[in-house]
Amino acid sequence: MTSSEIRRLFLEYFQSKGHLVYPSSSLVPHGDPTLLLTSAGMVQFKPYFMGEAMPPNPRLATSQKCFRTVDIDTVGNERNLTFFEMLGNFSIGDYFKEGAIAYAWELMTEGYELPAERLWATIYPDDEEAFVLWQRIAGLPPQRIVRLHENWWGPAGEAGPCGPDSEIFLDRGPEHGCGRPDCQPGCDCERYLELWNLVFMQYNQAPDKTRTPLPRPSIDTGMGLERMAMLLNGCTSVYETDLFFPIIERAQALVGARYGADPRTDYSLRVIADHSRAVAFLIGDGVLPSNEGRGYVLRRVLRRAVRHGYRLGIDEPFLDKTAAVVVGLMGDVYPELEARSDFIYRVARQEEERFRENLESGLGRLEMLFGELAARGERVFSGQEAFRLYDTFGFPIDVTRDLAAERGLALDEAAYDQAMSAQRERARAAHQFSLDARQEAYRALALPETRFLGYETMEGKGKILSLLSQGDLCSWAEAGDEVEIVLDQTPFYAESGGQVGDTGKIVTPAGQVDISDTQKLPGGVYVHYGRVTGGKVELGAEATATVDVERRLDIARNHTATHLLHKALREVMGSQAQQAGSLVAPDRLRFDFIHLSAPTPEELERVERMVNAAVRRDMPVGVAVKSYDQAVAGGAMALFGEKYGDTVRVVSVALEDGSPYSQELCGGTHLSRTGQIGTFLVLNESSIGAGLRRIEALTGRMAEEHVRRRLELLAMLSRELQTPPEALPERAAELQGELARARREIGRFRRQAARGHLEALTRQVRQVNGLHVLAAQVEAPSIEALREMTDWLRDRLGSCIIVLGTVLNEKPSFVVAVTPDLAARGWHAGRLIKEVAAVVGGSGGGRPELAQAGGKDSARLPAALKKAYELVAAGLPGPR
Numbered sequence: 063m064t065s066s067e068i069r070r071l072f073l074e075y076f077q078s079k080g081h082l083v084y085p086s087s088s089l090v091p092h093g094d095p096t097l098l099l100t101s102a103g104m105v106q107f108k109p110y111f112m113g114e115a116m117p118p119n120p121r122l123a124t125s126q127k128c129f130r131t132v133d134i135d136t137v138g139n140e141r142n143l144t145f146f147e148m149l150g151n152f153s154i155g156d157y158f159k160e161g162a163i164a165y166a167w168e169l170m171t172e173g174y175e176l177p178a179e180r181l182w183a184t185i186y187p188d189d190e191e192a193f194v195l196w197q198r199i200a201g202l203p204p205q206r207i208v209r210l211h212e213n214w215w216g217p218a219g220e221a222g223p224c225g226p227d228s229e230i231f232l233d234r235g236p237e238h239g240c241g242r243p244d245c246q247p248g249c250d251c252e253r254y255l256e257l258w259n260l261v262f263m264q265y266n267q268a269p270d271k272t273r274t275p276l277p278r279p280s281i282d283t284g285m286g287l288e289r290m291a292m293l294l295n296g297c298t299s300v301y302e303t304d305l306f307f308p309i310i311e312r313a314q315a316l317v318g319a320r321y322g323a324d325p326r327t328d329y330s331l332r333v334i335a336d337h338s339r340a341v342a343f344l345i346g347d348g349v350l351p352s353n354e355g356r357g358y359v360l361r362r363v364l365r366r367a368v369r370h371g372y373r374l375g376i377d378e379p380f381l382d383k384t385a386a387v388v389v390g391l392m393g394d395v396y397p398e399l400e401a402r403s404d405f406i407y408r409v410a411r412q413e414e415e416r417f418r419e420n421l422e423s424g425l426g427r428l429e430m431l432f433g434e435l436a437a438r439g440e441r442v443f444s445g446q447e448a449f450r451l452y453d454t455f456g457f458p459i460d461v462t463r464d465l466a467a468e469r470g471l472a473l474d475e476a477a478y479d480q481a482m483s484a485q486r487e488r489a490r491a492a493h494q495f496s497l498d499a500r501q502e503a504y505r506a507l508a509l510p511e512t513r514f515l516g517y518e519t520m521e522g523k524g525k526i527l528s529l530l531s532q533g534d535l536c537s538w539a540e541a542g543d544e545v546e547i548v549l550d551q552t553p554f555y556a557e558s559g560g561q562v563g564d565t566g567k568i569v570t571p572a573g574q575v576d577i578s579d580t581q582k583l584p585g586g587v588y589v590h591y592g593r594v595t596g597g598k599v600e601l602g603a604e605a606t607a608t609v610d611v612e613r614r615l616d617i618a619r620n621h622t623a624t625h626l627l628h629k630a631l632r633e634v635m636g637s638q639a640q641q642a643g644s645l646v647a648p649d650r651l652r653f654d655f656i657h658l659s660a661p662t663p664e665e666l667e668r669v670e671r672m673v674n675a676a677v678r679r680d681m682p683v684g685v686a687v688k689s690y691d692q693a694v695a696g697g698a699m700a701l702f703g704e705k706y707g708d709t710v711r712v713v714s715v716a717l718e719d720g721s722p723y724s725q726e727l728c729g730g731t732h733l734s735r736t737g738q739i740g741t742f743l744v745l746n747e748s749s750i751g752a753g754l755r756r757i758e759a760l761t762g763r764m765a766e767e768h769v770r771r772r773l774e775l776l777a778m779l780s781r782e783l784q785t786p787p788e789a790l791p792e793r794a795a796e797l798q799g800e801l802a803r804a805r806r807e808i809g810r811f812r813r814q815a816a817r818g819h820l821e822a823l824t825r826q827v828r829q830v831n832g833l834h835v836l837a838a839q840v841e842a843p844s845i846e847a848l849r850e851m852t853d854w855l856r857d858r859l860g861s862c863i864i865v866l867g868t869v870l871n872e873k874p875s876f877v878v879a880v881t882p883d884l885a886a887r888g889w890h891a892g893r894l895i896k897e898v899a900a901v902v903g904g905s906g907g908g909r910p911e912l913a914q915a916g917g918k919d920s921a922r923l924p925a926a927l928k929k930a931y932e933l934v935a936a937g938l939p940g941p942r
Contacts, residue, residue, distance in 0.1 A: 318916025445477025
C-alpha cells in the first residue's frame, strides 16, 4: 500500500464509524505556551479533553503533522525521525477502552490485513479492564498481553490530559530478535515493532504533577504513518518508503552517489531526507530561522542537513531542491506547502547560503590554526578551538575531525565534549522556563490586564508600565531602538480571533514610537512592538497612542465581511459549513470552513452575490455584551476553537425590521454599517485538508484596486493581441493550437537530428578485448535522455558496452549500458561506471546491465571516456 492509501484507509474507516475527519493543525501550537511544537495528534484537542470547549463532534480522526526534537542528533539511523505524521482517532467522552480496542483490532486485522496471530498488546500493570478486553474482543491469549510500567501517557507539555495506554506490537519473527527465550514487547531488540498506541485519557495533570479525574474519560490514539508504510511494504527502513525515497533519489542525483553503496553516504542521505521534510513543513507553518525557540529548531535541522551535504561533496545550495520534492510528494495532502512553496524555497536557500559563508570563514580559520600547529611541531588539535569553530561559525566537528586527520593530527575530543557540555549547562540555566523567555520576563513584572479603549476610540492616553529593548527590560530607549511597550490602557487592538494587531504611533513628551504590531500575552497584557523614530521614550511616561485609522477601517471591512460570508455560506452550503478559522488583515480576509466537498462555481457565485446584496442593504452592525448562556440561547453563533468567558461580546447585523440577520460571538473591531464594506470579491477557494475548505477574498479599497488591475491587464492583452476583449478566449485557444503544432514540429526535427548524430556514433565503435565498445561525449538535455540514447545504440549495435557522457548543469554525467549476453559473462556496468566517474571526482553505481553516475570536473570528461576503453582492455569490470 502506498502511504496515501494507508492514510486514506485509516481516515475513511473512522469516518465510517461516525468520526469527523478533522484537518491537521499547524506545527506551531495555537494558544499553548507549554509546547514548543505540535508533538502529537491530540494537541489541538486539549480544550475538548479538558472540558473547556465543545468539540464539533464527539468522535474525531486526523492525520496530524508532528515534530519531536529529542531525536534530532540521532536522525540518520534507519528509524528515528523529526517530522512525522500521526494517524489518530479520538473520543471526547464518547466510547472508551472497549470501543478503542475493538476499532483498532478490526482495522489492523481486516483493514490492513495484518496476521492476528502475530499481534501482541501491552498494557499498564494495573489496567485489569484492558487486560480483559484484549482477550474478549481480540481473542489474545494472556501470554500475548504484556504488562509494562512504560504504558503510561504523560501530558503533551508540562500539564494536561494523561492516563494509561495500550500499545499494539507486531512480531516480525525470531530472525529479527535477540534470541532470548523470554523476548517479548518491551525488549530492546528489533523483533517486536510498535504500531499503534491507544491512550485512555482519564486524568488531568497539573504543573505540580498532581492528577484529578477528567470530566469525561476519553480516547487518544496515535499510529505513525511512516512506520506503518515501512511494515506494509516490507521495507527494512522508513527511508525506503515512498514518503522518503524520492527525496533520497534527488539528493543522490546531486551527489552522484547511489543509496546502499556506502554506509556513511547512506547515513548522510537519510539525514538530508528527514531534515528536508522538517525544513519544508516548519517554514510552511510560519517558523523562520532564529537563535531561540522554534526558529532555533529549524536552524538546527537545516544546518545539520547542510553539514551532511557538505560531507557528501555538495558544494552549492541544495535544500530548496530537496524541499521541492517534499512539496511535490505531500502538497496534495497539506496544501499549505504548495501555497507557500516559493517562500519555503527562498527561506531555505537564504539560510543555507548564510551558513555556507560561515563554513567558508571557518575553513580559513582552520587553515590558519593548522599552520600554527605545524610551526610549533604539535600533533594534537585543540578541542577548545574545535568548539570555538563550531560555536562561532557553526563549523561541523566531523569536518574538523576529518580535515585534521588528513594533516595527520589528532583531535582532543574530550576537551571538545567538555566545552560543549559547559555550553549546554549555560543554555539550560539561562532558559529554565523555556519556550519563550519574554513571556517569563513579562510574567515576573506582574503587570495588570491592559484596558482596551479601541472599541470606542482610535486615540487614547496611557502610561508606560513596561519598556523592553532587545528583549531586556530598560528604563529608556532612543531613536533607532526596537522596543516593546506595555501601556495601562490602549486603543490598539491586539492580535486575536484571527484579526491582526493594530499599527500606529505612541507619542510621549520626549519621543515617538512607530508601532508595527500589537500582541496579547496571557493575562490580557497588550504589548506594542515598534521602533523609536524620534527623541527618547521613558518608563513611566504618559503617552498618547494613536491607531492607523485607515488600516483599522480596512481590517474592520474585512472582519464584518467575514460575518456576512459565514452567513451566506451556511445559507448556500448548509448549516454544516461552520467557520473553522480565519485571518482578518487590512489587505485581505481568509475564511476556513467545514465542508466535505468543494463548492461548485455556481455556489460560490451565489455566496458572493449574497454578501454583496447584504452590503448594498447597508444594514446596521451592533454590539451587545451578554452572558455566554444568554447569547447562545438568543441564537448567537460560537466559533469552534475559541475560548469564551462567562461574559461575551455579541456582534449583530440587523435587518430593516430589527430582527437579526447575523449574530456571532466576537471580540474584534467592526464597521457601524455593512454599506461601508463597499465591495466584496472572492479571489479563490481551495481545500486545506479533509473536510476543510478555504475562501480568500477582498473588500473595499483592495477589491477596487484588484478590479482596476484586472481591467488594465485585459486592455493590455487586447492591444497586444489586436483582439476585442470579448474575443480573447477564442484568440487564446487559437494561439495554443499554433504553439502545440510548432512544438510537435520542433520535436520532430530534434529527433531527426539526434538520430543522425547517433547513426554517426555507430561508426565510432571500437574492438577492445574482443568486444564492441563505444565511449563518447554527446549532447543531452537530461540524464533520462542519456539513458534513451544508450537504449537506441544498444538495440542497433547488438552485443556491446556503451559509455556515454554529457555535461548537465555544468557537471559531468555518465550512463553505462552492457548488453545482457555480456552481463551474463560477468561484465558489470556498475563496476565500470564507478571507475569512470572517479576520473571526474564523482561516484556512482548500478546494475550489471545499466548504471549512471555524476561528477564534479567537466574538463576531465574526455579523460574519463578514454579511461573506459582502457578499463575494458584490462578486463577490470569484467568476469571475476
